Amino acid sequence: MAKQMKVLTEKDLQQVTVQQKIFKVLSQIALYTFLIVMAIIVIFPFYWMIISSLKSLAEYRLSIPTLFPKEIMWGNYLQAFQKAELLKLFKNTIIVGVVSTILSLVITIITAFAFARLEFKGKNLLFSMLLGTMMIPGELFTITNFTTITEFGWYKNPNWFEGYAVLIVPFLVSVFYIYLLKQNFMQIPNELYLAAKVDGTSxxxxxxxxxxxLSLPTLISITILKMMGSWNSYVWPRLVAHKDYYLITNGLRSAFTDAGSGEADIPVQMAAVTIVSIPLFLVFIFLRKYIMKGVSRSGIKG
Amino acid sequence: MVDSKHQWKAWLYLLPAIILLLIFTVWPIFNTVRMAFTVYWDAEAPAGFDEDGMQLCDENGNPLWGKYQGYTISKDLGNKKLADDDPAKVKFEFGLDNFIHVLTYDGFWTIMKNTVILCVLTVPLSTFLALLIAVCLNAIKPLQRVLQTIFFLPYVTNSIAIGMVFAAMFNIVGVNTTDVAASTSVGIVNTVLMVFGLDPINWINQGSTYWANIAVMVIYIVWNALPFKILILLGGLQSVNKQYYDAAKIDSTPKWRVFTRITVPLLSPMIAYVVITGFIGGFKEYTSIVGIFGEKMQPPGAAVGVPVLQTMVGYIYDNLGNAEGVASAAALLLFVLIFAVTLVNLGVSKKKTHY
Known part of the structure; x- marks a missing residue:
């Protein structure tokens, strides 16, 4: 009797493991199917953007859309450059991006250093107040900054200095970047600092x-996020910049205004959108690690 | 060890940041509050009326002045005409007129409706989808990196640019063209619908319905919100102690129970975080709508007046430059709303968070 029971249990066990294996394979298949379907949905707009940018208008309008262009129309890209004045917009965006990133890095570094290593009265209070300003929506600042830069005479000013300054100066200090770098600086052991002091290092x-x-990775994250910020900024330049100093996104939207009317030459429009998106993709592919690290700590886009 | 003579050095390091913050951050906070609560009285007949006291209208026939309880409030700073016997020429006074102006704005309920609908639809949907994707990603080995990269891709895009791509996908092509030779297509999204035997829908074109517009916005916002949420949730999952799962395995707990009883509670701080940031983003929705519908914030050919998809931020920008007081009041209201929703969220998550 006892022997029989043992045999049964072993058989059962075998059956259970086979069932478990089948279940495991099936669940893996389900997992992959779900993930791949979702990935296709996520990536489809990019595919459609690139494919449409290479079609002729007649092909784009076919009642049964083609999944790959019959004839590749590179001319759309040339047209996009001309129609949206992309070269000028690229130049503006790069100047604003580079200058504001460099200045912003300098200010962030020295401010974070003062908060992390130097001692002065009211340090903690001042830092808490800075963090407090992060809760306030940016639109609240925009209203007064709009008045302030008008007082400065920077509003839609066609001069190069004012034209760029209005896009750069109001956004030089980012409390979030200061916070990020300060945290990083604090991780560097204080002994190093004291040793340097003993040696008479300034x-x-x-x-x-x-x-x-020692905090290069954080600085790289900040650089990328700041560059992406000027690449993506739309509202502020649109409000205050002279037309000659519009950034890439402004030109994109205003050159192709009637998105919903069905009249627009969508292949050319998609070519312009592709041109704007490609640099972002390249940055992402090569510097993914830094972007994801910076983003996971912020939630701030750009 | 640090003596007071070194203090000035610290302030020297802080100087550039402090100057810029005073001008562009601290001053705006005070000034916004000040402007929002100020009413401007003027002895001159304000510029919304002609000499005979007739109301002037803009090109669309909308009065340049709003009316409130017998007072005329200008679009400019909310100023009111002084009584004729008042000796002062100009007077600034504390008042709530700007707030009343915002609250009685025809579009105020449109704004609230749009905000609530977009938040209620997008936040749960994107959080649930992101959670599902993150859990699945965490459960696989091969291809994990590749898929993770793909799911993060929408984050590094320009929301205006990709909004234009979505607009193109939902667009009905060539409906208005006189060019008969060009074939007309109903757009790729409608083509897919037709493959499944459904009727094509007018999503964003002239004459499209409000709910079709909202559907497009929800799809776009969810698509845009997924990468950040997946990143945060996956990061949370990867730091979860494996012991809990091993214990569940020994007890042969069913997968669904593991998900609801272990994964979700352990992830609750991250879920709370993405829900709160989702709500904040929902209240500040603007560029994604501009990306798809343009700055008019409605489908082409819609009635003049309050844009169908108006939001609080859109309203603030509309008032910028001609009615800063009203814009300030709207911005303060936005801040209070966001603050209140965040507090409610924190209150709820404190009860539900298992830490």
């Missing part, structure tokens, strides 16, 4: 030789 030299190299 604060500034210590900052340049020790702290900056």
């Amino acid at each position: 604060d500034f030299k210590y900052l340049c030789k020790v702290m900056i190299p």
Whole structure:
């Protein structure tokens, strides 16, 4: 009796493992199917953007859309460059992006250094107040900044200095970047700083030789997010910049205004959108690690 | 160890940031509050009326002035005409007129309706989808990296540019063209619908319905919101202690129970975080609508007046430059709304968060 029971259990066990294996394979198939279907949905707009940008208008309008262009129309890209004045917009965006990133990095580094390493009265209070401003929606600042830059005479000013300054200066200080870098600076052991002090190294030299190299990954994250920010900024330049100093997104939207009327030359429009998107993709592919690290700590787009 | 003579050095390091913050962050906070609560009285007949006291209208026939309880409030700063016997020429006074102007704006309920609908639809949908994708991603080994990269891709895009791609996908091509030779297509999304035997829908073109517009916006916003949410949730999943899952395995707990009883509770702080940021984003929706519908924030050919898809941020920008007081009041209301929703969310998540 006891022997029989043992045999039964072993058989059962075998059956259970086979069932488990089948279940596991099936669930893996289900997982992959779900993920791949979702991935296709996520990536489809990019595919459609690129494919449409290479079609002729007549082909784009076919009642049964083609999944690949019959004849590749590179001319759409040339037209897009001309229609949206993309070269001028690229130039503006790069100038604003590079200058504001460099200045912003300098300010972020010295401010974060002061908060992380130097002692002064009211440090914690000041830092808490800075963090408090992060809760306020940006639109609230926009209203007064609009008045302020008008007082400065920067509003839609066609001069190159004012034209660029209005896009750069109001956004040089980012409390979030200061916070991010300060956290990073704090991780560097204080002993290093004291040792440097004993050796008679100045604060500034210590900052340049020790702290900056040690927090390079965070600085790279900040650089990318800031560059992406000027690449994607739309509202502020649209409100205050002179037409000659519009950034890439403004030109894109205003050159092809009637998105919903069905009249627009969509292949050319898609070519312009592709041109704008490609640099972002390249940055993403090569610097994914830094972007994801920065983003996972912020939730701020750009 | 640090003596007071070094203090000035610290302030020197802080100087550039402090100057810029005073001008572009601190001053705006005070000034916005100040402008929102100020009413401007003027002895001159304000510029919304002609000499005979007739109301002037803009090209669309909308009065340049709003009316409130017998007062005429201008679009400019909400100013009111002084009584004739008042000795002052101009007077600034504390008042709530700007707020009343916002609350009685014809489009205020449109704004609230759009905001609530978009938040209620997009936040749960995107959070649930992101959670599902993150859990699945966490459960696979091969292709994990590749799929993770693909799911993050929408984050590094320009929301205006990709909005134009979505508009093209939902567009009905060539309906208005006189060019008969060109074939007309109903757009790729409608083509897919027709493959499944459904009728094509007018999503965003002239004459499209409000709910079709909202559907497009929900799809676009969810698509846009997924990458950030997946990133946060996947990061959370990867830091979860494996012990809980091993214990569940020994007890042979069913998968669904593992998900609802272990995964979701352990992830609850991250879920709370993405829900809160989702709500904040929902209240500040603007560029994604501009990306698809353009700055008119409605399908082409819709009636003049309050845009069908108007939002609070859109309203603030509309008032910028001609009615800063009203824009300030709207921005303060937006801040209070976001703050309140965040507090409610935090309150709920404190009860539900298992930490």
